[in-house]
Amino acid sequence: MPVLHSTKRTTVLRAPTADREGIGEFEYTDRYSVFHYGPMPDAIPGKSEAACRMAVFNFQLLEAAGVPTHFLRQSAPNRIQFTLARLPETLDHPLTPERGNYLLPLQVLFRNELPPGNSVHRRLASGDLRPVDLGLDAVPAVGERPPRPTIEYATTREPVNRFLTPADAQLLSGLDDRLFGALSETTTAVNTVLSDHAAAVGINHCDGKTEFLVTGNQDLLLDSPGTPDESRLMFDGVHCGKQILRDWYVRSGNEVPVGQLLADGVPRHQWPRPAPLPPAFVSVMSDLYRALCERWTGERHWNAPDLATATRAVRALTEE
Template sequence: MDKLYEGKAKILYTTDNPGVLLSHFKDDATAFNARKRGTIVGKGQINCSVSAHLFRLLEGAGVATHFIDQTAPDEMQVKTARILPLEVVVRNIAAGSLTQRTGLQSGTVLKHPLVEFFYKNDELGDPLVTTDHIELLELATPSQIQQLRELSLRVNSLLQRFFEQCGITLVDFKLEFGIDQTPGSSGGILLADEISPDTCRLWDSNSSDPQARVLDKDRFRLDLGGIEGAYQTVMERILAQPV
């Protein structure tokens, strides 16, 4: 295998099959556009296992993803895809940067899910962009933008119901998508990257304490401590639910 790409949380390797890549999940942790760095022990295995379980859930509901199979605790096979340079964030409850930009109080339940697009560009700090910006920069076509919005809302609906069964509130989350490049494919849009405590803001539904309820990377961002235990709790609750 040859290393194809290394990002903040994963390493992609080529395989003997041109349509299949191997994604290795790292224990490295970053926040605030990598200005804060650290290690979360066991994160790679937890995020890989959680992502695999949730990809299976979504595939079963008809959402096309890049997931093929989990081949090791911290590795999965994925389809070859050209990743779109956009992060799609879906918000159900005001938290994080949304409260800073709007003045909404943290914890405010939104009247309907909010979909936001961010330009994946480290040098620019991954800025928030409008659909007009996306078209201007040719990051995606109008048709693709509409598909991304519709797919993200569908994923949100499916994940909300699933997380409720786990005793977890899905506050917000980030998705990435790619164009299928496996040989013989139709070049459709695939849900890619990962779905994990790194990419979701998750609150314990059984706790009302603003700090104790946090089960995601905010424990690392905000120095709340107990990060490994929170990730472990998420994994145990998710894997306990059949898909």
């Protein structure tokens, strides 16, 4: 199993077994990741608490709408406790629901809009994806809103996630037809709840993803809510998340070619160190994450600018 490099830290408080779910604790950090590199050089002050508070809000919102989640409680401003499941030992022989308490090595992606920066247009241009694969009749324009949300599947426990056909996704998940069907049905429900809330606070919920664990009772529990790390959120045409940072790396010629490094077999410890962000980006992004959290949750925790002011600062910085 590859070593994964996350911007969250996980502590096992009670280990899961085949007969009983465990308890874990997530510590959200101020780090971010782009290009599947893992944590980048800079920290964004306030990102951890903003993301955690949005996650808690979303878990509570979803559970009130009847979506079961793995959330147990918020244990600190930037930490949550959650139901912990086992990890499959190998992707070649995934666990099955009958064995119980395991995390699916799979994510379900949904798209409501196709703004600049999404992967769909790149994959359509390369031939890796066809419009019919998304239920579309033709190649969509950048910024287009499909007539209905599209759903795709991808791996999660690989150095670079791969998109999967529904058949391959079901095989990888080890789920029967009933539970695999429930993946897309629950994802649709999650998308509806989060998108409705986003619209109510003036934010576009362009796309996102869900991940799940399977309990010993063969039920699905959601373990991924719509924070800026999981969802593409936009306000007044401005990205409210790490797409801003990804775009800077690409425009400045500092993109890290992770895919090529992996294809060439370069050990991770020999990868080039990413360039640090220009200092102005750190303070602007710090304000943006805090402003987004306060707009999303309706709670004031910082002396942050409002979201309109924060996104104007992003626009001014990125259009220089």
